[in-house]
Amino acid sequence: MGISLSYATVGMVGFEGRYDYTANGSTVNLAARLCDEADDGEILLSTRAYTAIEDRVESTAPVELTLKGFNAPVEVFRLPN
DSSP: OEEOOSOOEEEEEEETTEEEEEEESHHHHHHHHHHHHOOTTOEEEEHHHHHHHTTTOOOOOOEEEOOTTOSSOEEEEEEOO
16 A cells, blocks of 8 residues: 555546546655555555654654656655554
């Protein structure tokens, strides 16, 4: 699972006869990339997501991942299973 925390644009997207409710933005892309990187049963958190819950969970030391669509490596926190 990949979790990112930030603002996103949400709403109806599509064309006449076919509309879907969706979310767009870099936080959505980051969550998807983290999900792709996570092993089975593993949870990867962006720095902002981890900061929001750090007093309630334990985490491994942060690692930097190079993710498609991001110019710089992204700091990621792994929650132990």
